[in-house]
Amino acid sequence: MSNIVLIGPMGSGKSTVGAALARRLGRPHVDSDHFFVARYGSIPEYFRAHGEKDFREREHRIIAELLDSPRPSVISLGGGAVLDERTRALLKDQTVVMLDITPDQAALRIGDGTSRPVLGDEPMEAWTRIYAERETIYRACADMVLSADDESIETRADTIVARLNPTPSGDDTTP
């Protein structure tokens, strides 16, 4: 059984929906950003001290470790994790779900953007530019794309479960 891996733009709910999904499936939930912070400290401070290239290298190594877990897990990735081609290659063996959102929803969710260093001083301008740069990559990695961004966190988790385990459409169990 493969891991379920959540990818998508900043604020799409990878961390929060991932936790709700893991509860439903009785699987562990891990988040590459949380893991990074536990090991190396604050992401904005890490960017300031070491730069994005170093962050991406360490992020890739963490994701490779998490994907190698002996228990099938729900794994929420950082928004830019798919930029690394080695990470993308590893995702080919996983069940990958892209959570998509519109810029309007993102604006409600990312706040002043201070916890996300790639957003800089104009968070929504940066979000929109970065989304345009990455959308094709997210879609190419994904086995499933969830675009209904007005769903609640719990409903999004339910939708993923339903789409992973579709109920048979025909009543072919009748003798």
Ligand SMILES: Nc1ncnc2c1ncn2[C@@H]1O[C@H](COP(=O)(O)OP(=O)(O)OP(=O)(O)O)[C@@H](O)[C@H]1O
């Ligand atoms: N479906 C949803 N409906 C309403 N609010 C949501 C939904 N999904 C996430 N949120 C809220 O949006 C904010 C961002 O969510 P979250 O941190 O899970 O996004 P993320 O995709 O993990 O972002 P990042 O790439 O920065 O890690 C949180 O405050 C969360 O509670």
Ligand SMILES: O=C(O)C1=C[C@@H](O)[C@@H](O)[C@H](O)C1
């Ligand atoms: O989209 C990105 O490049 C990032 C998203 C966050 O999840 C963090 O991984 C970090 O702030 C970089």
Ligand SMILES: [Mg+2]
């Ligand atoms: Mg997150």
